[in-house]
Amino acid sequence: MRLGRERSSSPFRLYQAAVEGSAEYAGSGICAFCRKATDGRLALSVGADVIYRCTTCEQPFSVRAEEHDRRAKTCPHCGMVDDGYRLGDDPAICYPCLSSGRAALTKDTEFGMVTWSDAMRGRTHGVPGLARTQPGFSLADPDPDGWVAVNIPPNVLLELVHTPTYRTYQGVEWLFCCATAMLYCGEWTKTDFINHKTGDPEAVLIEVFEGTQPWMWNQVPNDPQHDTGWGFYVFECELCNRTRGHFDMT
Ligand SMILES: [Zn+2]
Ligand SMILES: [Zn+2]
Ligand SMILES: [Zn+2]
Ligand SMILES: [Zn+2]
Structure with missing residues (x-):
């Protein structure tokens, strides 16, 4: 089931989609x-x-x-x-x-996995060979296996692990912006792309979802009931209002 973006009554600041759709x-x-x-x-x-x-x-x-x-x-x-x-x-x-x-839910992020212990230490579990991160965060030295953790303040990561997790086909990839965690807003359908900005929705696709190509517009669901086997997961930055997303498929 898809639940589109709705400024719901979610009690979790970082989870703005309907909690009923969480993993x-x-x-x-x-x-x-x-x-x-x-x-x-x-x-x-x-x-x-x-x-x-x-x-x-x-x-x-x-x-x-x-x-x-x-x-x-x-x-x-x-x-x-x-x-x-x-x-x-x-x-x-x-x-x-x-x-x-009282409990914590491990999160996968664009900078690696975060367990409660990672959050307490103020760093992600790391990504192999990671070469750069975002302003406000720093890279730790690579471990012997070449994994590079990202230093992110404990208060940011603790809020993240005390938040529900969204459903995906291939895996969660929580996004960051402005040195903090972005707000998860749900999965986009074609209407959300069109409402986001006037102009070419295919350009919005490429701007918001890193790694997309114009033909992938055809894979965007028409509405929340339409299952194309592709998911377009959207985040907003509360500080700069930027929208970013990631996508996957079955
Ligand atoms: Zn309780
Ligand atoms: Zn003790
Ligand atoms: Zn870890
Ligand atoms: Zn931002």
Whole structure:
């Protein structure tokens, strides 16, 4: 299902599309953390971390959601074992429990993967051979395998991992602008291209989506119900109003 851009009632600043279309959306039920019944929940599956704050040294640490119920919650800073609680099968949480930081959802970005631990360190996991980044960010030295991490402030990356993830065919690639994360606005259909700017929509395609060619206009869905097997994922910069996107196909 495609959900076009709508300035929705999303409680997540970075996720301006309908949360019902997110990769983690799990419908109504009981939040695995706060036990409240809620209309919309987000699944904690592969790539999700549960965040603990050590009761002894007060440092935060993460436990992978898929291992949560069968693993000791040992603080990596002081070695104290936290009792933890059971998440149960197919755990899902309410939106406030994600945005308040009780869980984190690993994000792929244009500068590499970001887990909660990466976010805390203020750097991405890196991209092999990355040679440049954007103004406001800096490159770390390559690791022995040639992966180059990008230094991005922890507050930017933490907000990102406390945000739902959009669905794609080939993989998420969260975009940045003006030294911060862009706002995800959904998938574009032909109408969105035409409304974006007067003139040639094929020129808009090439301007907004890096790597596109004019013939790809024919792959843009006519409307949210039209499935061409191609996705055009759009972001906006809250600071400079720039629109950028990436695309993929089945
Ligand atoms: Zn909750
Ligand atoms: Zn501790
Ligand atoms: Zn990492
Ligand atoms: Zn910008």
